[in-house]
Amino acid sequence: xxxxxxxxxxxxxxxxxxxxxxxxxxxxxxxxxxxxxxxxxxxxxxxxxxxxxxxxxxxxxxxxxxxxxxxxxxxxxxxxxxxxxxxxxxxxxxxxxxxxxxxxxxxxxxxxxxxxxxxxxxxxxxxxxxxxxxxxxxxxxxxxxxxxxxxxxxxxxxxxxxxxxxxxxxxxxxxxxxxxxxxxxxxxxxxxxxxxxxxxxxxxxxxxxxxxxxxxxxxxxxxxxxxxxxxxxxxxxxxxxxxxxxxxxxxxxxxxxxxxxxxxxxxxxxxxxxxxxxxxxxxxxxxxxxxxxxxxxxxxxxxxxxxxxxxxxxxxxxxxxxxxxxxxxxxxxxxxxxxxxxxxxxxxxxxxxxxxxxxxxxxxxxxxxxxxxxxxxxxx
Amino acid sequence: xxxxxxxxxxxxxxxxxxxxxxxxxxxxxxxxxxxxxxxxxxxxxxxxxxxxxxxxxxxxxxxxxxxxxxxxxxxxxxxxxxxxxxxxxxxxxxxxxxxxxxxxxxxxxxxxxxxxxxxxxxxxxxxxxxxxxxxxxxxxxxxxxxxxxxxxxxxxxxxxxxxxxxxxxxxxxxxxxxxxxxxxxxxxxxxxxxxxxxxxxxxxxxxxxxxxxxxxxxxxxxxxxxxxxxxxxxxxxxxxxxxxxxxxxxxxxxxxxxxxxxxxxxxxxxxxxxxxxxxxxxxxxxxxx
Numbered sequence: 001x002x003x004x005x006x007x008x009x010x011x012x013x014x015x016x017x018x019x020x021x022x023x024x025x026x027x028x029x030x031x032x033x034x035x036x037x038x039x040x041x042x043x044x045x046x047x048x049x050x051x052x053x054x055x056x057x058x059x060x061x062x063x064x065x066x067x068x069x070x071x072x073x074x075x076x077x078x079x080x081x082x083x084x085x086x087x088x089x090x091x092x093x094x095x096x097x098x099x100x101x102x103x104x105x106x107x108x109x110x111x112x113x114x115x116x117x118x119x120x121x122x123x124x125x126x127x128x129x130x131x132x133x134x135x136x137x138x139x140x141x142x143x144x145x146x147x148x149x150x151x152x153x154x155x156x157x158x159x160x161x162x163x164x165x166x167x168x169x170x171x172x173x174x175x176x177x178x179x180x181x182x183x184x185x186x187x188x189x190x191x192x193x194x195x196x197x198x199x200x201x202x203x204x205x206x207x208x209x210x211x212x213x214x215x216x217x218x219x220x221x222x223x224x225x226x227x228x229x230x231x232x233x234x235x236x237x238x239x240x241x242x243x244x245x246x247x248x249x250x251x252x253x254x255x256x257x258x259x260x261x262x263x264x265x266x267x268x269x270x271x272x273x274x275x276x277x278x279x280x281x282x283x284x285x286x287x288x289x290x291x292x293x294x295x296x297x298x299x300x301x302x303x304x305x306x307x308x309x310x311x312x313x314x315x316x317x318x319x320x321x322x323x324x325x326x327x328x329x330x331x332x333x334x335x336x337x338x339x340x341x342x343x344x345x346x347x348x349x350x351x352x353x354x355x356x357x358x359x360x361x362x363x364x365x366x367x368x369x370x371x372x373x374x375x376x377x378x379x380x
Numbered sequence: 381x382x383x384x385x386x387x388x389x390x391x392x393x394x395x396x397x398x399x400x401x402x403x404x405x406x407x408x409x410x411x412x413x414x415x416x417x418x419x420x421x422x423x424x425x426x427x428x429x430x431x432x433x434x435x436x437x438x439x440x441x442x443x444x445x446x447x448x449x450x451x452x453x454x455x456x457x458x459x460x461x462x463x464x465x466x467x468x469x470x471x472x473x474x475x476x477x478x479x480x481x482x483x484x485x486x487x488x489x490x491x492x493x494x495x496x497x498x499x500x501x502x503x504x505x506x507x508x509x510x511x512x513x514x515x516x517x518x519x520x521x522x523x524x525x526x527x528x529x530x531x532x533x534x535x536x537x538x539x540x541x542x543x544x545x546x547x548x549x550x551x552x553x554x555x556x557x558x559x560x561x562x563x564x565x566x567x568x569x570x571x572x573x574x575x576x577x578x579x580x581x582x583x584x585x586x587x588x589x590x591x592x593x594x595x596x597x598x599x600x601x602x603x604x605x606x607x608x609x610x611x612x613x614x615x616x617x618x619x620x621x622x623x624x625x626x627x628x629x630x631x632x633x634x635x636x637x638x639x640x641x642x643x644x645x646x647x648x649x650x651x652x653x654x655x656x657x658x659x660x661x662x663x664x665x666x667x668x669x
Contacts, residue, residue, distance in 0.1 A: 257534020
């Protein structure tokens with residue numbers, strides 16, 4: 001879960017990280033009020049779960065409350081890269097002497113965290129990594145030991161002398177944020193040395209590990225602040241992994257790998273998936289029925305492909321779920337069903353006995369994919 | 381031979397009194413696995429269909445000489461169960477549990493480093509040496525004994541490909557489900573290393589998916605250290621681009637993590653990559669004949 005910058009900054013503030021004075025605004029009027037309170041010279045920053053705001057017109061530097069209101073109005077009206085904007089962050093401008101970059105991120109390959117500090121910040125950091133790798137110091141953190149004072153000193157050792165102590169302190173606080181909030185990424189681009197010698201974070205990008213939300217009630221409560229598609233919301237509430245896509249074949253499967261493979265096979269058969277939907281392991285008849293209802297509520301869907309290879313999931317329960325859903329909704333699109341694995345024969349028998357006109361059985365995954373693609377394009 | 385699990389594996393099941401733990405412990409035993417003990421705190425002295433239950437893994441090891449652990453406990457207690465098994469010096473720990481926080485796994489990894497314990501998973505279906513030993517939830521009936529080693533990041537996709545192999549009469553030495561979590565135990569490289577050394581494995585099938593750089597790293601390892609033929613499948617050519625972990629993610633992996641990039645890396649290392657699960661089985665068949 002990616003937090004908005006202002007939410008990340010609230011976490012930063014709890015751990016003593018120096019930040020510009022700021023306020024969140026949900027209307028142009030509130031933006032003007034915040035700018036007034038902060039002295040008029042402010043940055044207005046769009047709050048979205050995406051990067052590239054600086055280049056993409058998501059940050060405006062303004063010099064009066066009226067200008068702040070105008071900038072905020074433009075952001076609310078235009079959105080940002082296709083996302084609705086519901087809030088902006090208004091921040092007092094500061095006197096910057098130098099800009100740097102710091103991040104602590106999960107490094108999957110190493111199975112632990114990687115801390116990085118660049119002496120060039122406020123710019124495209126990937127470009128820095130390519131063209132000037134020596135600008136970036138990196139260090140893997142032993143998750144049992146934590147990020148110690150000497151690590152922070154080493155990481156900030158290539159910065160100007162007057163920024164080193166503050167940067168080291170910032171790094172240790174960032175690691176505290178990471179561990180205390182169960183983040184997989186804490187990134188600050190840029191953090192700055194001010195003309196008065198203060199080291200301050202101007203940005204906050206925090207990604208929270210979804211698996212840890214059960215022990216992070218305060219962070220989990222932020223979920224409601226993010227926009228979500230109504231079909232996705234329904235799926236999520238039912239505990240399904242669902243992602244809306246652009247195609248016309250609705251897909252239901254068990255296990256992320258099998259579902260991704262099903263998407264690929266449908267594409268190879270000349271059609272496109274309308275969604276990714278993973279019912280997970282051990283899906284009950286009820287879960288299957290809800291999944292089918294979710295897929296059928298998408299008007300783009302022209303055919304449905306259900307691809308289940310049962311391990312913990314039982315084919316008979318899958319069949320019951322499909323038939324249960326069909327007794328509640330009358331689909332106008334054909335449903336191709338491929339069942340294998342645990343109790344698949346029983347499942348296939350149940351479907352054959354019900355002999356529902358909308359259900360098309362398929363013997364293999366390849367056959368199922370090509371049938372679903374054909375049917376989506378008006379074949380019979 | 382086979383790798384990691386065989387007739388000598390003596391299993392202790394953590395969380396054996398839970399519904400999943402009971403179901404799969406008995407299923408593994410029915411397959412022929414020596415399931416010698418279970419652990420559920422506070423339930424010592426009980427048994428699950430004759431399998432004795434202990435309060436701690438150490439007690440179970442003392443009484444039964446268990447040498448491997450299979451973990452079914454809920455995510456919030458799973459790291460604790462892994463530490464406990466490692467502390468009891470078990471050589472193999474298999475964690476089926478999904479949803480373990482990343483921070484817990486990063487700490488587990490740090491703790492296991494240098495201890496000589498192999499962790500499989502978490503969030504995986506376990507592993508099976510067909511005809512000999514099944515540890516986890518892979519349906520034994522879709523597998524058959526033979527000489528193909530298989531390693532996979534995905535559970536049900538493993539079943540699909542094993543099924544296709546079995547249907548063509550191609551048996552397996554060992555099938556390892558390494559799991560799909562970002563921080564996990566044994567990966568492609570550790571498994572490939574063991575298959576390369578296993579005289580009963582002639583060919584390896586590896587099943588990857590988008591995200592991370594496991595497949596790219598495996599490709600480099602195969603080029604330098606694997607003489608046996610390798611056939612691969614990568615899922616996710618048309619999947620929505622995974623969430624990038626800020627800018628930091630791309631810097632770390634130095635790779636896009638796409639199915640295309642993974643396929644190219646593997647092919648450059650001489651690995652044949654199938655476009656469908658069916659084609660993977662066909663490529664394996666052709667390579668063996």
